[in-house]
Amino acid sequence: MTPLFGKLFDQLDERLRLRTDARTAANKVFPSNWSFLLGEVALFSLVILVLTGTFLTFFYRPNVEAVTYAGSNPVFAGRTLPAAFESIVRLSSDVNGGLLFRRLHRGASHLFIATVVLHMLRIMLTGAFRRPREVNYFVGIGLLTLAFGAGFTGYSLPYDSLAGTGIRIAYSELLSLPLIGDRVAFWIFGGAFPTGDVIPRFFVLHVMVLPAALLGTVGLHLFIVYRQKHTQFPRMGVDGHTLVLGKPLWPLQFAESTTLFLWTGGLLAATAVLIPWSDVSLLGPYVPGEVGNNAQPDWFLFWLEGALRIFPPIEFGIPGTFIISGPFVAGVVLPGLIFTFLAAYPFIEKRVYGLEGEWHVLQNPLEIPLRAGVMLGVFSGLLILSAAATNDILSRMFGIPIEAMTWFFRVAVIVVPVVLGVGIARYSRGRLRRRGLVVPTSEAEEQQRYIAA
Amino acid sequence: MSDDHEPTRPHLRVVSEETPPPSQANDALVIGSAIIAALCGVGFAVGLVLETSIAVYGTALALGLLALGFGARRYFSDLFPDIEAVEPRHPEQDADDEPVAAIAPLERRSVLRNALIGAGGVFGVSLLAPVPSLGPAPGDELKRTDWRRGTRLVTTDGEPISAENVATGGVATVWPEGSINNEISAVILVRVGDARFRQPTNMEWIVNNELVAYSKVCTHAGCPVGLFREQDNALFCPCHQSTFDAVRGAIPTFGPTARALPQLPLGVDEEGFLIALGDFTEQVGPAYG
Numbered sequence: 001m002t003p004l005f006g007k008l009f010d011q012l013d014e015r016l017r018l019r020t021d022a023r024t025a026a027n028k029v030f031p032s033n034w035s036f037l038l039g040e041v042a043l044f045s046l047v048i049l050v051l052t053g054t055f056l057t058f059f060y061r062p063n064v065e066a067v068t069y070a071g072s073n074p075v076f077a078g079r080t081l082p083a084a085f086e087s088i089v090r091l092s093s094d095v096n097g098g099l100l101f102r103r104l105h106r107g108a109s110h111l112f113i114a115t116v117v118l119h120m121l122r123i124m125l126t127g128a129f130r131r132p133r134e135v136n137y138f139v140g141i142g143l144l145t146l147a148f149g150a151g152f153t154g155y156s157l158p159y160d161s162l163a164g165t166g167i168r169i170a171y172s173e174l175l176s177l178p179l180i181g182d183r184v185a186f187w188i189f190g191g192a193f194p195t196g197d198v199i200p201r202f203f204v205l206h207v208m209v210l211p212a213a214l215l216g217t218v219g220l221h222l223f224i225v226y227r228q229k230h231t232q233f234p235r236m237g238v239d240g241h242t243l244v245l246g247k248p249l250w251p252l253q254f255a256e257s258t259t260l261f262l263w264t265g266g267l268l269a270a271t272a273v274l275i276p277w278s279d280v281s282l283l284g285p286y287v288p289g290e291v292g293n294n295a296q297p298d299w300f301l302f303w304l305e306g307a308l309r310i311f312p313p314i315e316f317g318i319p320g321t322f323i324i325s326g327p328f329v330a331g332v333v334l335p336g337l338i339f340t341f342l343a344a345y346p347f348i349e350k351r352v353y354g355l356e357g358e359w360h361v362l363q364n365p366l367e368i369p370l371r372a373g374v375m376l377g378v379f380s381g382l383l384i385l386s387a388a389a390t391n392d393i394l395s396r397m398f399g400i401p402i403e404a405m406t407w408f409f410r411v412a413v414i415v416v417p418v419v420l421g422v423g424i425a426r427y428s429r430g431r432l433r434r435r436g437l438v439v440p441t442s443e444a445e446e447q448q449r450y451i452a453a
Numbered sequence: 454m455s456d457d458h459e460p461t462r463p464h465l466r467v468v469s470e471e472t473p474p475p476s477q478a479n480d481a482l483v484i485g486s487a488i489i490a491a492l493c494g495v496g497f498a499v500g501l502v503l504e505t506s507i508a509v510y511g512t513a514l515a516l517g518l519l520a521l522g523f524g525a526r527r528y529f530s531d532l533f534p535d536i537e538a539v540e541p542r543h544p545e546q547d548a549d550d551e552p553v554a555a556i557a558p559l560e561r562r563s564v565l566r567n568a569l570i571g572a573g574g575v576f577g578v579s580l581l582a583p584v585p586s587l588g589p590a591p592g593d594e595l596k597r598t599d600w601r602r603g604t605r606l607v608t609t610d611g612e613p614i615s616a617e618n619v620a621t622g623g624v625a626t627v628w629p630e631g632s633i634n635n636e637i638s639a640v641i642l643v644r645v646g647d648a649r650f651r652q653p654t655n656m657e658w659i660v661n662n663e664l665v666a667y668s669k670v671c672t673h674a675g676c677p678v679g680l681f682r683e684q685d686n687a688l689f690c691p692c693h694q695s696t697f698d699a700v701r702g703a704i705p706t707f708g709p710t711a712r713a714l715p716q717l718p719l720g721v722d723e724e725g726f727l728i729a730l731g732d733f734t735e736q737v738g739p740a741y742g
Contacts, residue, residue: 027465029540097501100511165676165692168636172675175595175741182595182741186588192595193675194636197588229542243539248465252536255529262522269515273508289609289626289639289669289677295692308674308709309693315711315740320596325740326709327674360542392694402694403707 030253031232031246035126037260038119043218044264045112050211052105059095061087062203064159064196075281084159084199085285092280103272109151110277111268113300116147124375126362128231129346130355136224139217141343146214148300153206155278155298159199164286166297167202168193169308176328179321194288233362239451240361241443296389306388307334310409338378345374357442368439369428377421384413471535479531486524493517598668598737599632600717606642606666606727609633613726616660619644624681624688626669629729637737639669639677640717642727643699645686653702658718660727666717667703670738671695673710688714712740 013019030036064082071077073093081089091098120140123129129137152170156163171193174185190197229244238245247253271277283292297305311330317323349355352370365372387394388409395405432438440446473479493516500510605613606627619625625642632638643665650659659665667688671678676692681699687706688697695708703714715737718730 023464027538027540029538096504097510099507100501100514103507168676169674169692172673172739175739178742180742182591183585185741186591186594187584188587190588192591192637229540242542244542245468245537245539248536248538251529251533255525255533258529259522259526262518262525266515266518266522269511269518273511273515287609288634288636289628291677291679291691293680293691295676305693311709313705313709313711317742319736319740321742323740323742326711327739328742330709331674392691406694406708 025226026248026250028226028229028249029244029246030249031230031244033233035122036230037256038115038122040257040260041264042112042115042119043222044261045108045115045268046214046218047261048108048265048268049105049112050215052101052108053207053211055101056091056105057207059087059091059098060084060157060203062157062200064194064199073281081285082159084157085280088158088160088280100272103275103277104268106155106277107268107271107275109154110299111264113147113151116144117300120144121375121379124342124345125365125371126231126233127349127359127365127368127371128362130350130359131346132228132358133224133231134346136221136228137346138343139221139224141339143214143217143221145339146210146217150206150210150214151298151300153202153210156202157199157206158278158280159286160280160283161286161290161292162283162295162297164194164288165291165295167198167286171198173327173331176323176325177332178317178323178328181323182320194286229360231360231362234447234450236450239447241358241447244360294393299386302386302389303382304331304335304385306385306391306409307331309391310385310388310406310413312410338382342378353439354441357444359443361443361446363446366424366428367432367437369425369432372428373421373425376424377417380420381413381417384409384416388413465536466539467536468539469537473531473535476531479527482527483524483531486520486527490517490521490524493520595637595738595741596736598638598732599629599635600638600640600729600732601629602729602731603722604729605630605722606640606729607633614642615725616664616721616727619664621663622646622681622683624679626677626679627666627727637670640666641669641678641681641688642666643681643686643688645700646683650700653704653713654700655702655716655718658716658720658730660719660721664719664727665699666719666727666729667697667699667714668717668733668737669714671710672705672712672714672739673708675739678714712736 009018009022013022061083064084066080067083067086069076069079069081069086069089071090071094073089076086076089088102092102093099123137123140152166156167171185171189174188175181177184186192188201189195190201230246232240232244232246234240235245247256296302307330308327311326313326314329315323315325349368349370353368363371365375388406391405391409392402394400395402400408437449493513496513497510497517500513607613607630608625608627611630611633613630614625614627619642621644623644627640627642628635629638644663645665646663650656650662650665654665667678669677669679671690671692673690673693673695676690678688678690678695678697680689680691681687682689686699688699688703689695690697690708690710693709695710696706697703697710697714698706702716705711705713713735715733715735717733720728720730722728
């Protein structure tokens with residue numbers, strides 16, 4: 001601590017009595033592993049999103065009335081555009097530094113969602129969801145949902161042709177809800193698509209409601225980690241059940257986080273130079289009745305888009321009153337089932353293996369057959385669905401008719417997850433057998449491998 | 454591994470410690486990266502203010518942040534000993550069974566509490582009442598478009614269309630005159646080549662045995678069905694690849710959609726321009742519940 005910081009701290013300490021709590025925090029121990037940094041990178045991306053996003057809100061116009069663009073971009077010079085799209089073109093082409101902020105914001109949004117997903121994978125693969133961390137696991141699933149919501153509303157705001165198409169599909173998904181679909185769609189959109197209300201409402205969600213929810217939920221997420229202490233990988237000679245071994249928060253973990261934050265910022269700035277994130281001039285403004293080819297949403301929704309594409313044609317019920325349609329099953333029921341299953345997984349694993357007590361040491365998923373099978377099965381399925389979202393691009397690339405491509409994915413999404421899931425579960429059981437192990441039911445039992453009994 | 458229990462660290466249980474000796478090389482790296490970071494910072498600010506390109510000031514920003522991070526890492530790794538410490542977890546502590554509140558409620562009839570909780574619940578549900586104010590009731594809006602008997606077909610630029618204007622094997626996006634860009638009324642006009650129309654195409658609603666009009670709003674998820682494959686007269690939606698047969702009443706032949714595109718009753722007025730003979734007789738767009 002520099003002398004100045006020391007004096008500042010003393011002044012605050014005299015008034016707030018911080019010393020004891022600060023000491024406890026400074027001496028908290030954090031285990032080391034590269035995969036533990038994924039959540040941190042997500043947090044830093046969120047901070048960068050808020051900072052760059054604030055700058056963007058000073059220029060973005062949240063409405064779709066027709067205005068004439070009078071700036072320097074030659075593609076749109078003199079054209080009549082929706083105000084939201086025009087403000088993005090103006091920010092990118094006529095505001096000094098505007099393009100940098102746009103690209104940093106878009107790049108950070110991709111990094112945010114990617115690291116949230118990777119962090120979730122790490123939690124699920126290593127079993128950090130086991131008691132007592134089930135609550136934080138649910139908080140994490142909530143964060144994933146909020147992140148998806150922020151991403152979708154965010155890339156819809158420029159009201160370019162892909163954004164408008166995505167909004168139309170979201171509207172159709174709401175319409176597909178049985179019994180209440182038409183009313184719910186009109187409430188959320190303020191009328192029949194396209195209304196002048198949807199962009200202002202998405203703006204409020206993206207700029208106020210979702211960031212507040214995200215920041216509050218992240219705070220809760222971190223508080224729970226602070227209270228429960230971080231999990232750790234097993235280590236010979238260390239009883240991870242009663243001790244956490246690692247670096248103290250001050251100075252070493254603080255130093256690592258500081259470096260990571262600066263490098264995350266540097267990496268995002270580098271991508272902002274090299275990659276033209278969200279170049280809306282390639283897409284043009286949304287025009288009703290028109291959509292370009294290659295109509296895909298952002299990558300994190302590919303799994304949903306793929307499901308919509310390969311789902312077989314179904315529609316039954318009473319039209320206008322109670323309808324079960326393909327978009328409802330593929331776009332509402334299926335995601336609901338996937339999220340519910342992922343949320344329930346800790347309790348499924350507990351029941352299957354008769355787990356007891358608290359768990360603070362991470363496990364190798366290859367030694368837990370159910371987890372290995374479920375994880376590989378579910379996520380290979382999600383990857384295949386994501387690939388199915390590009391079936392038109394693949395069809396053109398490989399010269400395979402689109403019908404054959406679609407049937408390939410319809411079959412693959414069933415067969416591959418089952419084969420891979422069952423395969424790796426069998427491998428895992430064989431591995432346990434070869435090493436003379438079973439799935440431990442308590443951490444004390446598991447720790448026997450690492451400490452003298 | 455040195456086991457360190459010196460009383461100078463009473464609050465942290467250190468299990469191993471490595472003290473790095475001062476290193477000239479490391480000091481040079483720290484100072485060097487600090488200088489690079491500072492120069493890049495200035496370069497970023499100057500480049501931005503002087504309105505150079507994003508390649509210039511963006512690279513300066515990236516290099517500056519990376520250099521600053523590198524310098525900070527080198528500095529901290531040399532400033533403090535490398536320490537591994539432990540903290541007890543206190544798992545499975547004995548449950549604290551004492552109640553949280555120091556003051557317990559007195560004996561009172563439970564109907565009092567239940568009445569208030571019930572009222573709270575009723576009120577909670579009532580507070581959902583403003584939700585319908587968010588948007589109008591759907592009414593007829595999903596059941597009708599702006600097409601009426603006699604409405605002329607116009608292009609997006611407002612030009613009416615005569616029967617000869619559509620190229621063979623071509624498609625055109627058309628709107629009701631006066632309702633251009635009214636999304637639910639979008640229509641795709643197709644001029645098929647030598648193919649013959651078959652059931653269930655409504656033969657009274659085609660012109661010159663070669664022009665047919667269907668709703669452009671895909672019956673799957675509402676995207677505009679804009680692509681036409683001449684070799685099999687297939688209308689194709691780019692969003693999820695729903696495919697419709699244009700000479701057989703736009704029934705679905707492939708893809709996730711389950712319902713045909715509604716056919717617009719098509720006719721010709723006295724001046725030879727294409728008109729609608731009425732609104733669609735089937736539901737337009739994706740299914741709603």
